[in-house]
Amino acid sequence: xxxxxxxxxxxxxxxxxxxxxxxxxxxxxxxxxxxxxxxxxxxxxxxxxxxxxxxxxxxxxxxxxxxxxxxxxxxxxxxxxxxxxxxxxxxxxxxxxxxxx
Amino acid sequence: xxxxxxxxxxxxxxxxxxxxxxxxxxxxxxxxxxxxxxxxxxxxxxxxxxxxxxxxxxxxxxxxxxxxxxxxxxxxxxxxxxxxxxxxxxxxxxxxxxxxxxxxxxxxxxxxxxxxxxxxxxxxxxxxxxxxxxxxxxxxxxxxxxxx
Numbered sequence: 236x237x238x239x240x241x242x243x244x245x246x247x248x249x250x251x252x253x254x255x256x257x258x259x260x261x262x263x264x265x266x267x268x269x270x271x272x273x274x275x276x277x278x279x280x281x282x283x284x285x286x287x288x289x290x291x292x293x294x295x296x297x298x299x300x301x302x303x304x305x306x307x308x309x310x311x312x313x314x315x316x317x318x319x320x321x322x323x324x325x326x327x328x329x330x331x332x333x334x335x336x
Numbered sequence: 337x338x339x340x341x342x343x344x345x346x347x348x349x350x351x352x353x354x355x356x357x358x359x360x361x362x363x364x365x366x367x368x369x370x371x372x373x374x375x376x377x378x379x380x381x382x383x384x385x386x387x388x389x390x391x392x393x394x395x396x397x398x399x400x401x402x403x404x405x406x407x408x409x410x411x412x413x414x415x416x417x418x419x420x421x422x423x424x425x426x427x428x429x430x431x432x433x434x435x436x437x438x439x440x441x442x443x444x445x446x447x448x449x450x451x452x453x454x455x456x457x458x459x460x461x462x463x464x465x466x467x468x469x470x471x472x473x474x475x476x477x478x479x480x481x482x483x484x
Contacts, residue, residue: 256359257388258352260442288359288377290384294444319377326453327446328434 236263237285240270247276248314252285255320260292264299271303279304282314289320294327301333312336338409342368346404350395350420358387358404365406366414369476378454379414379474385447386418386470392439394422394468416455416472424464432460 236259237252249267253259271279279300283289301311313335316324324330344365348354362383363376371379383404390402405417425431432452437445452458455472462468 254356256352256355256384257392257442258355264442288380288384290381290388291444291446291450292388292442294446295442298444299441318374319381322374322377322454323381323450326450327444 238263238266238270240274242270242274242276245275245277246280247271247274247278248280248282250282250285253287255286255289255293255296257290257292260296263296267296267300268303271300271307275307276304277307277309279309279311280314281311283317283320284315286317286320289323291323291327293320293323294329297324297329297333310334338411338413341408341410343405343407345406348402348404350391350400350402350422352388352391354402355384355387355391358402359384361404362406362416365408366476369408369412369414370479371476372479375474375476379416382451382454382472382474383416383418385451386416386472389447389470390418390420390422390468392443393425394420396423412476412478414474414476416474418470418472419467421467424466425460425462425468426464428460428462 239250241248304311311333316335359380363380366379400422403419407415430436432448434449435445437443455474457473459471
């Protein structure tokens, strides 16, 4: 999974690209945590436009990011989520906790 | 048991790099039933969950064998069997509960919930120390004017 980080003011956007499964989830979580540590954002945007597949590992990534952002008093938003990952998020109920725009 | 129209068996090592391979193999086989993109997404997701469970939980400290059997039966039904010979599950009911996990922070505990909601039927059989067999079925709707 490729990650591109863009930080503007206190908004950190992580542009995700590729398949998000268990194989890549650990690396993505540590990358996201590193980017959050250095940017200390108020808002974390996870952009899924480039995600071609996602299983429940993506839910774990979002939950981890949400925990970290709450510790900093910030929030997480999911952007441009394609149909397949959207269905996984909706089945998990996480859309009640994290905004999907 | 319904009549088998076609089947494939694939055995692979419990390396996480095989998660993607198992999904592609399942999508390739299921393509014969002319599924919609949405149905194909459901099948790939369910296979990914079951194979990941085997990799993470059946063989936590070693590499082991995983068997993926895909069967097509009359009535346009796809049956997927994911079998391992690993540690087994002590309490299946508990394992199937949403959010229950014995995995690390990179697991969400939603694997069985996703398999259940994306497939029509899910059965899990396991004996501690001997392994686990997950069987999932999904009927692929026949589309009018679909090319054969």
